[in-house]
Amino acid sequence: MRALRRFFIRLLNVMTICRSDERLREEMESHLMALTEENIRAGMTPHEARRHARLKFGAVEAVREHYHAEEGLPFVEIFLLDVRYAFRVLRKSPAFTVVAILTLMLGIGANVVVFGVLNAILLHPLEVKEPQSLFQIRHKPWMTGRLLTMSYPAFEDFRRRNATFSAMAGIYGYSHAKLSWQNTVISISGDEVTGDYFDLLGVQPQVGRFFHAADEHGPNSVPYVVLSDALWRSAFHADPGVVGAIVDLNKHPFTVVGVASAQFHGTERFEWPDYWMPMVNEQQVEGWDSLHNRASITVTVIGRLKPSVTPEQATDNLNAIAAELAKEYPETDNGQPLRLIHPGLIGDEGDVIRGFLWSVTALALLVLAAACANLSSLFAARTADRSRELALRVALGSSRWRLVRQLLTEAVLVSLMGGAAGLGSAYLLLGALNRWHPLVESHLVASMDARVYLAGLTFTFVSVLLCGLVPARQAWQSSPLQSLKNAPTEAMHLGRFALRDLLLGAQIAICTLLVTSSLVAVRGMVRALHVPLGFQPPGAMLVDMDLSQSEPSDGLVLEKQKAIIDAARSIPGVAAVGIVSRTPFTGGMHGIPVFRPGTTDFKLNKAALAPYVFQMSPGYLEAARTRLLSGRDVSWQDNPRTPYVAVVNQAFAQKMWGDSPAIGQHFIVSGQLTEVVGVVEDGKYHDLEEAPQPVVYQPYSQGDLGEAVFVVRSQRAPNEMAAALERALSGVEPNVPIKVQSWLDSLDGELLPSRAATAALGAIGLLAAMLAVTGIFGMATYSVSKRMKELGIRVALGAHNVDVMSAAVGRPIFLLCVGSALGLLAGIFASRLLGQIVYQANPRDPVVVGGAVLTMALLGITASAIPARRALAVDPSKLMREE
Amino acid sequence: MKQKKDVQQGTLALMVLKTLDVLGSLHGYGIARRIEQISGDLLSLNQGTLYPVLLRLEQEGAIASEWGPSENNRRARFYRLTRAGRKLLESEKRDWEQTAVIIAHFFEVKAEDLA
Numbered sequence: 001m002r003a004l005r006r007f008f009i010r011l012l013n014v015m016t017i018c019r020s021d022e023r024l025r026e027e028m029e030s031h032l033m034a035l036t037e038e039n040i041r042a043g044m045t046p047h048e049a050r051r052h053a054r055l056k057f058g059a060v061e062a063v064r065e066h067y068h069a070e071e072g073l074p075f076v077e078i079f080l081l082d083v084r085y086a087f088r089v090l091r092k093s094p095a096f097t098v099v100a101i102l103t104l105m106l107g108i109g110a111n112v113v114v115f116g117v118l119n120a121i122l123l124h125p126l127e128v129k130e131p132q133s134l135f136q137i138r139h140k141p142w143m144t145g146r147l148l149t150m151s152y153p154a155f156e157d158f159r160r161r162n163a164t165f166s167a168m169a170g171i172y173g174y175s176h177a178k179l180s181w182q183n184t185v186i187s188i189s190g191d192e193v194t195g196d197y198f199d200l201l202g203v204q205p206q207v208g209r210f211f212h213a214a215d216e217h218g219p220n221s222v223p224y225v226v227l228s229d230a231l232w233r234s235a236f237h238a239d240p241g242v243v244g245a246i247v248d249l250n251k252h253p254f255t256v257v258g259v260a261s262a263q264f265h266g267t268e269r270f271e272w273p274d275y276w277m278p279m280v281n282e283q284q285v286e287g288w289d290s291l292h293n294r295a296s297i298t299v300t301v302i303g304r305l306k307p308s309v310t311p312e313q314a315t316d317n318l319n320a321i322a323a324e325l326a327k328e329y330p331e332t333d334n335g336q337p338l339r340l341i342h343p344g345l346i347g348d349e350g351d352v353i354r355g356f357l358w359s360v361t362a363l364a365l366l367v368l369a370a371a372c373a374n375l376s377s378l379f380a381a382r383t384a385d386r387s388r389e390l391a392l393r394v395a396l397g398s399s400r401w402r403l404v405r406q407l408l409t410e411a412v413l414v415s416l417m418g419g420a421a422g423l424g425s426a427y428l429l430l431g432a433l434n435r436w437h438p439l440v441e442s443h444l445v446a447s448m449d450a451r452v453y454l455a456g457l458t459f460t461f462v463s464v465l466l467c468g469l470v471p472a473r474q475a476w477q478s479s480p481l482q483s484l485k486n487a488p489t490e491a492m493h494l495g496r497f498a499l500r501d502l503l504l505g506a507q508i509a510i511c512t513l514l515v516t517s518s519l520v521a522v523r524g525m526v527r528a529l530h531v532p533l534g535f536q537p538p539g540a541m542l543v544d545m546d547l548s549q550s551e552p553s554d555g556l557v558l559e560k561q562k563a564i565i566d567a568a569r570s571i572p573g574v575a576a577v578g579i580v581s582r583t584p585f586t587g588g589m590h591g592i593p594v595f596r597p598g599t600t601d602f603k604l605n606k607a608a609l610a611p612y613v614f615q616m617s618p619g620y621l622e623a624a625r626t627r628l629l630s631g632r633d634v635s636w637q638d639n640p641r642t643p644y645v646a647v648v649n650q651a652f653a654q655k656m657w658g659d660s661p662a663i664g665q666h667f668i669v670s671g672q673l674t675e676v677v678g679v680v681e682d683g684k685y686h687d688l689e690e691a692p693q694p695v696v697y698q699p700y701s702q703g704d705l706g707e708a709v710f711v712v713r714s715q716r717a718p719n720e721m722a723a724a725l726e727r728a729l730s731g732v733e734p735n736v737p738i739k740v741q742s743w744l745d746s747l748d749g750e751l752l753p754s755r756a757a758t759a760a761l762g763a764i765g766l767l768a769a770m771l772a773v774t775g776i777f778g779m780a781t782y783s784v785s786k787r788m789k790e791l792g793i794r795v796a797l798g799a800h801n802v803d804v805m806s807a808a809v810g811r812p813i814f815l816l817c818v819g820s821a822l823g824l825l826a827g828i829f830a831s832r833l834l835g836q837i838v839y840q841a842n843p844r845d846p847v848v849v850g851g852a853v854l855t856m857a858l859l860g861i862t863a864s865a866i867p868a869r870r871a872l873a874v875d876p877s878k879l880m881r882e883e
Numbered sequence: 884m885k886q887k888k889d890v891q892q893g894t895l896a897l898m899v900l901k902t903l904d905v906l907g908s909l910h911g912y913g914i915a916r917r918i919e920q921i922s923g924d925l926l927s928l929n930q931g932t933l934y935p936v937l938l939r940l941e942q943e944g945a946i947a948s949e950w951g952p953s954e955n956n957r958r959a960r961f962y963r964l965t966r967a968g969r970k971l972l973e974s975e976k977r978d979w980e981q982t983a984v985i986i987a988h989f990f991e992v993k994a995e996d997l998a
Binding site: 002003006008009023024026027028030031033034035037056059062063066069070071126357538783824 | 896910911912915929930931932934935938939943945952955957958959960967971976
């Protein structure tokens, strides 16, 4: 308490710079006077009396200093002095200050952005109760792109038989519906879930209630729907009275029972459902139900572990059940071993995402390390330049600790300013990212929360330590005698490697590694963009028009579709129009079993292949620019009364019939003996990384009429075309909502991961390149300016340009070579890591290696050109006169 | 070096407090004289060192000060003990006495006492 009171008084004194010097002086004076008088009374001469009084009182200056120290806070005052001095010093060399702050800003800013994204995706748990004990069940083999793992009956068996989960719920995340409510129809997508879902997750509704397992009494018994906060706000104006209202989902009445909280978005981070409905009512919305079909894999299973059960025990338990089921249902259940993962990141994509984010984090940290090495050597060079000043101060009685503190203050100041600038720019960048369309689509919101700020602070302080310690060490070890003798200490051991050289070498190695990885990424991206897709998105528009809702019968739908195709084709500039059931890369694709002719046993394990099956109209292949290699396209004359036909791709033909011609061959799909009438080129269908997949295209006129997307190819600009299409088609079909999009735009989502990876790695590579330039430049400039005199002497003695050059920039160039070689080696060793991040990445690629070497060489030449010119322009006579 | 000075400072503060407690309001010179007198002139101190101690005690709220006329009608600053200072003195006194007792035990101890 007393100490606190005293501290505040002292602090106040410091801040108000209020000094009671007058008071002390007066007190001391009267004290001395009194002592003198006493001495005079004791019989001394006045002169003697004054002398004795002074002796008795003690050193006046020391007392005064002590008094002032007690009065204020000397530590704070000295610190403020240091700060003021540091500001002055930094202002005196603005170029250095700006470069240092920019360097740190880039390093820290990059790290904060990367951490912000990492934080948003990996560090924030799902908004459910106890996310740690929540698991998703997957098959043991690692497989991306598939979330559905079980049939509904199998899920029920697992749920009843297991002894390790306190609850289990099934999800079908691909539910689509037309929601009709008060004369408006909107297209929404959501999750079909089993009754345990909400109770298992432990979430609460913001309005109304959720449905529960107790509500379920067999198929179509729970016509309830729960709205997401977003849908509630956009379609129902956030009206709490909507609870209890009846809405139509695909023309079946459902009661809105509740609205989920604004934080809850299901169990997938990037796919937010608009609604949740009970899986037992699947048939009403989807038109099919798989509740009793062990052969159709339609359920993603999540479960909550009992408190004392480990994931390993649970996995063993599940595998035992899987083996039992395989015995009981040998035809459908294959008893594949299972494994548990945490849900949220699209199943096994999570591993890829995590690997990518951690790798980028590591690379960003390397950038910061390089930035700090850079700054550290800049500071060291400055300290060396100031060695005479420092030596003078030591000689005049300043303590070394005081010098070190002074230098550290400068480093801290620069770091803090750099950190603040970095945080500021990261804030802006993250804000821009959050508004960027593809990321908004995937619901990735990387906001600056407390954790991100804390990370920024940590980065700043680490950089303070890294940049400040080298000059501090230098000051600590400096010898005043030598510096004052005007002997630059560096000249003493030119042959040896200084710490600075080491720093530059390390920095160049890191930069080379980063440049290599960004080149790998860019090259991977370029390759990914040139992978033959089997269709050409540029120049094509996609039109989404759901006719099945407005037309009662399939025949009429077909007629309408023909009319629409004709209308679209009559638009000037349109080259081709076709319909396909779904375009590639739209997810949710699964293989349909096909059998060889003559098969009588249509069990899954007897299937010859499980290709993706598309329905298409005549003209689709042309509109998509999928090349027909042999045979013919389907035609409107193929109908249920004529023999069933199909077009297949090369992979399908190859797998079914080897090298013999496929045209005229037969296979059985969906119970129909089908003849191959055409073969088209292979392509990519589910994702860019997939191996060649067998594919069957059936004519629309012979299949069931499900979803349909119109593909329109034209030469005209996309927005112009979109307007023309909307005009023409709404004339044909006024009451159906039309959505027109260019095919390229619709692929944004698919290309986002590799684009993001390329952008991130490219940015990091660019940063690294800039750091390498400033590092080499700083080093070369410094060594030239240090050795000006020596170079002058050499020139005066007749040295050739080559000698001068090698003396001036030889060392930075040497370091550049060694560092680059090390960095390249590191890059090659990191190839496995990089291969995981970027599609088709190969650091051993000669183009990449060559590119990296060339880049570093160019950077080196650029960075050392100016100092080298300065060295060549040395005028010995002028130099000699100078010192 | 430093350690010794600190101890001195601590004791000096205690002496100041006790002197003010006994004699009431005093100026700096008066305090110095009385301390020397009370210590039986065994203690010789640089009287100037008193002032930082007085400042410190004042900042801590143990004493208060004001200007006033001295015996020979010069302006001097008079210090007096506050209530908080009296409390501080009490507790410091107890501490010292306790320490003294403990140390005394150590001085008196003999090997046979511990057997």
